[in-house]
Amino acid sequence: MRRAVVAALVGVLAVATGWWLWSGRPARYGELARAAVTDDAAPAPSYRLQRVVLTTSTGRQVSCELRVPAREAVADLLLGVVVLGGIGTGRRAATLVAPDFGGVVLSCDYPWRDPSTLSPLRFIVALPAIRREVLGTPEALRIGASYLLSRPDVDRARLAAVGASLGVPAVSAWASRDGRVAAVALVMGGADLAEIFAANLGGQVRSPALRRPVAALLAQLLRPLEPARTVGRIAPRPVLIVGALGDERIPRRSTALLYAAAREPKGIQWFTGRHMLPRDTTLLKAVTDSTFAWVSRHLVSRP
Numbered sequence: 001m002r003r004a005v006v007a008a009l010v011g012v013l014a015v016a017t018g019w020w021l022w023s024g025r026p027a028r029y030g031e032l033a034r035a036a037v038t039d040d041a042a043p044a045p046s047y048r049l050q051r052v053v054l055t056t057s058t059g060r061q062v063s064c065e066l067r068v069p070a071r072e073a074v075a076d077l078l079l080g081v082v083v084l085g086g087i088g089t090g091r092r093a094a095t096l097v098a099p100d101f102g103g104v105v106l107s108c109d110y111p112w113r114d115p116s117t118l119s120p121l122r123f124i125v126a127l128p129a130i131r132r133e134v135l136g137t138p139e140a141l142r143i144g145a146s147y148l149l150s151r152p153d154v155d156r157a158r159l160a161a162v163g164a165s166l167g168v169p170a171v172s173a174w175a176s177r178d179g180r181v182a183a184v185a186l187v188m189g190g191a192d193l194a195e196i197f198a199a200n201l202g203g204q205v206r207s208p209a210l211r212r213p214v215a216a217l218l219a220q221l222l223r224p225l226e227p228a229r230t231v232g233r234i235a236p237r238p239v240l241i242v243g244a245l246g247d248e249r250i251p252r253r254s255t256a257l258l259y260a261a262a263r264e265p266k267g268i269q270w271f272t273g274r275h276m277l278p279r280d281t282t283l284l285k286a287v288t289d290s291t292f293a294w295v296s297r298h299l300v301s302r303p
Contacts, residue, residue: 025132025135026132026135026136026139026224027060027111027132027133027135027136027139028058028060028136028139029056029058029060029062029136029139029140029142029143030056030057030058030060031056031057031143031146032054032055032056032057032143032146032147032150033055033056033057034054034055035052035053035054035055035147036052036053036055037050037051037052037066038050038051039051040065042067042070043095044095044099045070046069046070046099046100047067047068047069047070047099047101048067048068048070049065049066049067049094049095050065050066050068051063051064051065051066052064052065052066052106052147054143054144054147056143060111060140061111062108062109062111062140062143062144063108063109063111064106064107064108064109064144064147065093065094065106065107066094066104066105066106067094067095067097067104067105067106067107068104068153069101069102069103069104077153077154077155077158078102078103078104078153078154078155078158079102079103079104079154079155079158079159079160079295079296079299080103080104080105080106080145080148080149080151080154080155080158080159080160081103081104081105081106081159081160081161081162081292081295082106082108082141082144082145082148082159082160082161082162082171083105083106083107083108083162083163083164083167084107084108084110084137084141084162084163084164084167084170084171085107085163085164085165085166085167086164086165086166086167093107093164094106094107096284096285096288097288097292098288098289098292101292101296102296103160103292103295103296103299104148104151104153104154106144106145106147106148108140108141108144110137111133111136111137111140112130112133112134112137115130116204120204127221131221131222134170134222134225135222135224135225137170137173137174137225138170138171138173138174138177138225139174141161141170141171141174142174142178145159145161145174145178145180145181149180156180157182158182158299159180159181159182160181160182160183160184160185160295160298160299161174161175161181161183161184161185162184162185162187162291162292162295163184163185163186163187163189164187164188164189164276165187165188165189165249165250165275165276166189167189168186168187168188168189168190168227168258169189169193169222169225169226169227169230170225171184171186172184172186172225172227172230172231172234173224173225173227173230175234175237176230176231176232176233176234177233181234181237182237182298182299183237183238183239183240183295183298183299184234184237184238184239184240185239185240185242185291185294185295186227186231186239186240186241186242186258187242187276187287187291188242188243188244188247188249188250188275188276188287189227189250189254189255189258190227190243190250190251190253190254190255190256190257190258191226191227191228191231191254191257191258191260191261192219192226192228192253192254192257193215193218193219193222193225193226193227194212194215194216194218194219194220195215195251195253195254196249196250196251196254197214197215197218197219198211198212198215199248199249199250199251200249201214201215227258227261228257228258228261229261231258231261231262232261232262232263234262234263235262235263235264235265235266236263236264236265238265238266238267238298239262239263239265239266239267240266240267240268240269240291240294241255241258241259241262241266241267241268241269242268242269242270242271242287242290242291243255243256243268243269243270243271244270244271244272244273244274244275244276244283245270245271245272245273246272246273246274247274247275248274248275249275250275255268267294269290269294271283271286271287
């Protein structure tokens, strides 16, 4: 009798675990269905900003900020750049680019809410849904790229992808399987998600003995987004890796692993200082200027 009860409990646990993992499958986005565009206030006269809400065939929405050079008429097709930075930096990422940058920038918000504010219990309960949304982020970027390339002022042969900080895994995963992307810059990010999680979970998991196992579990759940698995598939398109020597959020080893996993043609740039934050305007400007200069050089006008 006792064995039967144990077997039944094991069976229930197995079914529950299977359902829990199944419910965390990547969110489905389908194809771009429509775009709603509204004017936004631009902080510089050299470009204009527009808020773009993209709706897909499955009813999902992707919110982005569009930055377009302020010209009455565009004589030549412009290069396009899809950007994914840190959580809540959609509009700010678009405005960080140098005012004289001549391309069209689409800076996307994450299609999910920041789960770091949840209590441990609520986080565990919501984990399948969180996993589903996070794993679907590359598809949201694909939708953003489809919109950008549908514009009459954007050159379909000159599309770049820029991922910064938390945006690096999703951008690498998207670009690795979307042949429309011609060049990729991965800024202040790295490979080995378990190590990156361990470096950033101090506030949520105070016990060092628990931090590593929790980080390893989260990394396993997000394994499809592990940059070490995806960045090599971007070749033969060029990849730029950007790191900070004193980065407290992305271990230097993780950035080095990301560069090692990438294939030629590839390059790496190191900056002094810590992880780029909104208040560090000097570092932000230096990194952004350098990254977009690299993008411009690798996506020169084609005949």
